[in-house]
Amino acid sequence: MIDTARVATPQSAIALEDAIAGVVSELRRDHEVDAVGLAVAGFVATDRRTVMYAPHLAWRGEPVADRVAQRIGLPVTLEHDANASAVAEHVHGAARGADVMVLIAIGTGIGGALLLDGEVFRGAQGVAPELGHLRVVPGGRQCACGKQGCWERYCSGTALATTARELLARYPARSSVLARESKSDPEALTGRRVAAAARDGDLIARRAMADLARWLGEGLALVADVYDPEMVVIAGGVSESAPLFLDEAREHYVSLLTGAGHRPLARLRTAQLGDDAGIVGSAVLAREAAR
Numbered sequence: 001m002i003d004t005a006r007v008a009t010p011q012s013a014i015a016l017e018d019a020i021a022g023v024v025s026e027l028r029r030d031h032e033v034d035a036v037g038l039a040v041a042g043f044v045a046t047d048r049r050t051v052m053y054a055p056h057l058a059w060r061g062e063p064v065a066d067r068v069a070q071r072i073g074l075p076v077t078l079e080h081d082a083n084a085s086a087v088a089e090h091v092h093g094a095a096r097g098a099d100v101m102v103l104i105a106i107g108t109g110i111g112g113a114l115l116l117d118g119e120v121f122r123g124a125q126g127v128a129p130e131l132g133h134l135r136v137v138p139g140g141r142q143c144a145c146g147k148q149g150c151w152e153r154y155c156s157g158t159a160l161a162t163t164a165r166e167l168l169a170r171y172p173a174r175s176s177v178l179a180r181e182s183k184s185d186p187e188a189l190t191g192r193r194v195a196a197a198a199r200d201g202d203l204i205a206r207r208a209m210a211d212l213a214r215w216l217g218e219g220l221a222l223v224a225d226v227y228d229p230e231m232v233v234i235a236g237g238v239s240e241s242a243p244l245f246l247d248e249a250r251e252h253y254v255s256l257l258t259g260a261g262h263r264p265l266a267r268l269r270t271a272q273l274g275d276d277a278g279i280v281g282s283a284v285l286a287r288e289a290a291r
């Protein structure tokens, strides 16, 4: 990455496209640009020109790639952000050489991506794989998607905070710095805070982290039984705390995987490109398309 420009995300669809055109022209002042890649957190149609739905953006069934291309006069590629991150980790990061790989981005929720023979697998309608909403607990925690018991309700930054809250309610006598903090300010109990407290040895936070590790292992076993990947890359904000949960997650995963003693196991790694992965991946895709 040789340069970056950043703007706040506007509310309306048109203002969003204005903002993209703005940063492109800002970067073009100092660099020769041949193509632009967009990585979007949302459903991208199979034509890869249209954003069907993006929960946190204004686009609803809009031909974003063509409209932006017309605006800036450059070819534009469009990709789901987890797919773009998987491409980046495959070409430049943790998954080099692994042609069947799964990326699991654990942050507020779970974003998933799958490469088969080195190519992004999008399913028939462009929306695969929706790993975060695999139901792991029938009748479990309510999810924003409308279902109950989705994987990301048990394995995400948000889940860390929920689990810590449940543990604090169940074991109020435990001396925990989180108990004191959440008593004075319930909003202070975030996934990031729980991870930091776990690092400091807080017992409640450690138990919440162990719970996340168990659910990560559960989900990984499901995913590996379906896809049989060569490598699983754990990305997203929560992956920064991997030393606190990855070994335990691996043990759960191995204990649940079908025929684990009789098959090669997928390697489990943390991402190397961090927050830059989506950007690097969309640049890779834009370059490929422009060739």
Ligand SMILES: [Zn+2]
Binding pocket: 132, 133, 143, 144, 145, 146, 147, 150
């Ligand atoms: Zn869900």
